[in-house]
Amino acid sequence: xxxxxxxxxxxxxxxxxxxxxxxxxxxxxxxxxxxxxxxxxxxxxxxxxxxxxxxxxxxxxxxxxxxxxxxxxxxxxxxxxxxxxxxxxxxxxxxxxxxxxxxxxxxxxxxxxxxxxxxxxxxxxxxxxxxxxxxxxxxxxxxxxxxxxxxxxxxxxxxxxxxxxxxxxxxxxxxxxxxxxxxxxxxxxx
Amino acid sequence: xxxxxxxxxxxxxxxxxxxxxxxxxxxxxxxxxxxxxxxxxxxxxxxxxxxxxxxxxxxxxxxxxxxxxxxxxxxxxxxxxxxxxxxxxxxxxxxxxxx
Numbered sequence: 001x002x003x004x005x006x007x008x009x010x011x012x013x014x015x016x017x018x019x020x021x022x023x024x025x026x027x028x029x030x031x032x033x034x035x036x037x038x039x040x041x042x043x044x045x046x047x048x049x050x051x052x053x054x055x056x057x058x059x060x061x062x063x064x065x066x067x068x069x070x071x072x073x074x075x076x077x078x079x080x081x082x083x084x085x086x087x088x089x090x091x092x093x094x095x096x097x098x099x100x101x102x103x104x105x106x107x108x109x110x111x112x113x114x115x116x117x118x119x120x121x122x123x124x125x126x127x128x129x130x131x132x133x134x135x136x137x138x139x140x141x142x143x144x145x146x147x148x149x150x151x152x153x154x155x156x157x158x159x160x161x162x163x164x165x166x167x168x169x170x171x172x173x174x175x176x177x178x179x180x181x182x183x184x185x186x187x188x189x190x
Numbered sequence: 191x192x193x194x195x196x197x198x199x200x201x202x203x204x205x206x207x208x209x210x211x212x213x214x215x216x217x218x219x220x221x222x223x224x225x226x227x228x229x230x231x232x233x234x235x236x237x238x239x240x241x242x243x244x245x246x247x248x249x250x251x252x253x254x255x256x257x258x259x260x261x262x263x264x265x266x267x268x269x270x271x272x273x274x275x276x277x278x279x280x281x282x283x284x285x286x287x288x289x
Contacts, residue, residue: 024219031212036205044201054211061215062222123200142194143201170197177200 007033011077019069027068030077031061037144038081044127044139045089048098056092060085075153079146083154086136093132122180126173133157134169141166231273238266 011033017026038060043053063084064071071080092098127135133155140146140154152162242265 024216027219028212028216031215032208035208035211039206039211040203057211058215058218062218065219120203126200138197139201142197143203170194173197177196 008076012073015068015071015073015077018065027065034078034081035061037078038085041082041139041144042085042089044124044143045086045132045136046092046098047124047128052098056088057085059088063088075150078144079150079154082140082144082146083156086155089132089136125180126176129172129176130169134165134172137162137165138169138173142170234273235266235270238269242266 011030014026014030017023018030035057039054039057042056042060043050046053046056060081064081067084071077089098127138130138136155137151140151141148146154148159148162148166151166152159155162157165242263
C-alpha cells in the first residue's frame, strides 16, 4: 500500500535527525517502519532461505545508513531502499552467492498442507519462471505498488524497458498459473 | 485495459513481524561505531609513538629538569588513558571490535 503524505513527512523528519545528529533511535524507527516491505521484496526476489534474505535486508539498511545524506527526497524513501536492495541482489547474484531454497514437489499431487503455505509456494514457483529483472519489476509494481517510473528508477532501467519487463513477466506468470491450474484440476478428477 | 487484480491478489501477503530484525541492525551500527573509534585510537597511539620516538632521539626538544623519556611516557599514558575512557563512556561497554 502506498505510504501517505503524513507518513512520508514523518519519514523525512526521521531522516533529518539521523543526518544532522546521527540519531540512532531515529534510524531504528526508520528501519522498523520499512523492514517488512524490504524483507518481503528480497525474500521473493532472491528465492533463497529467509535468513539469507534477511542478511541482505540488513545489508540494505546498513548501506542506507551510510548514504542517507545522499537521499534527496525526490521520491519515496521506500523506493530508494528498494533501489539499494536491488543493487545488493545483483551483486550477490553476480558473485554466485545466492543459493535457491528448494521448492516442494509438484503441488498437483495434493499434499496436505495449510492453504497459505501452498499459495506461497505457488507464488514462488511462478516467480521462479521469471528472470531476475522481470521478477523485480513484477514485485515492485504489483506487490509494492510502485509506479512504472518509480520501478524504472529503482532498477536503473529505461521506462520502456521496465514496461516490457512487466508485460513479459505478467504473461509468463499468467501462462504458468493457467497451466498449473489445469494440471491440478486433472489431478483432482483422476 | 487488462485486469491484473489476480496478480496483485496472488502476490499480496501479511506484513512481516519485526522479530528482532531492527535490533540486529542497531547492534551492527553500534559495532561499526566502536570499530571506527578503535581505528582512531590506534592512529592516535601510532602518532604518539612517533612523537615519543622523536623526543627520545632529540633530547633537546624537551627542556627542563624532567628527563626526555619521562615526557614521552607521560604523553603515552595520559592520552592513551583518555582514549580508553572515551571508548568506555559509550552505552555499549568497551570490547574488542569483532573481526
